[in-house]
Amino acid sequence: MIKIAGLAKNYKKLRALDDVSIELREGAVTAIVGPNGSGKTTLLKSILGLVIPENGSIDINGKSIFNNNDFKKITGYLPQYHGFPSNLTVKESVDLLKHLRSDAKEHDLELYYRFGLPEHERKQIKHLSGGTLQKLSAAIAFMFKPQFLILDEPTASLDPWAADILKEKVREENRNGVTVLLTSHIMPEVEELADEVIFMLEGKVRFHGGVDALKTEHDSPTLEKAVAGIMGREFKLCTA
């Protein structure tokens, strides 16, 4: 289980995270939504150990993630933008990660094959299209059989066919007990995948609960309308 308590982060005068306390239910798919600059990325980066918060704690399976890399062995991360050295080939990039994660004895290569990545193995990263890079990132996120998956705008650069395969994989892994945390601006996608929603605004968690609970609370037929409802209400409060 992932437990975040009293997390705070400032960027100079900007309060990016303001006393964020959440518990991610084990085996659930939780989506973080909110407008740009609401603190979603800072929260994700804090969980990944990329941002060092000023206050608060993040525990995964009862252990603090600060100064501890062990949780990364059980975490799969799909970034919004790829991060492979441009002159390496696809095979070399995958091999690099296999070497770094040598603790993982078995590899899940389902997405790697379904996305047709073996045919690109000899190509250098700089010669791949944005979509193929996203497919590679997605395949790697699942490759080491993580217990915890973090997906940042997972389908942003994927074609509908690949997006469908990825969503199917997320659901399948979730059925196998993998905890998923994702961000997306595509509300139908969130509605399709997520069990719970965290709505963030100005660094604070304004809502955390089931997708249906959010829709009921705002008397909305879709998540998109419910989220738009909260945003409208919050912006009115801000401008009032």
Added chain:
Amino acid sequence: MKKIFNYQLRDAFRSKLVIFYFIFFLAFTSLMFHFSGEASGVITNLLNINVSFIPLLTLLYGTTFYYNSKGYILFMLTQPVKRTDLFIGIWAGVAIPLVISEIAGILIPFIIFSDLQAASLIPLISLLVTGSFIVLVFLALAFFIAVLQDDKAKGFGLAITVWFAMALLYDGMILGISVFFADYPLELPLLVISSLNPIDLARIFCLIHLDASALMGYTGAVFQSYFQSVTGSILSLSALMVWTAVPLTISLMRFNKKDL
């Protein structure tokens, strides 16, 4: 660290700039042999390149590389990798190919066009050693600048300023001091001041072994009188090592606490 370093090496050896370094030194050294024919003349010309052009190129390449690798750094840090291992692995993986391409680019024409007698061997080795240190020092400074300054444009500006100060302003300042205080015993202060600039240090180290210090300014002559011995070489190399280690350590400390 070793795993990252190995893959970084593969990536860097395919980089256009590393190939350019190799071809540039190969062509320049070959051309110098064609026009001059004398090993000491070629070494002096290469020394001038090493203390003027290479610091700038390395600074700009290092900062560009770091800024362009931010996505890679972010992604790698989401893997079970320590920040220190990643940072040093990347730095070494960029530095070593640059050093190897410079050494190979210079050495190959020397083997082909020169008879490599003992007299030219020591100046050549000192040139290769100082050239390597120039790359290491300025790559460390480039990473230092890029870690400290997130804004790419400001980072490049800072890199050019550092080069301008170290390659041009500093020698002007030393010359000014030596002229202005000509009536005072300046040997010791000039030794200290020169040790504070890696370009001067590299130049002096090379000149000591080239026996051409008089051609290269006042600082070289002063240093030669003090450091013609093994002790001098060891001190100069140690100072260059410090010049590599200090910016690298400070940037590593900053990198370890940095929000990415």
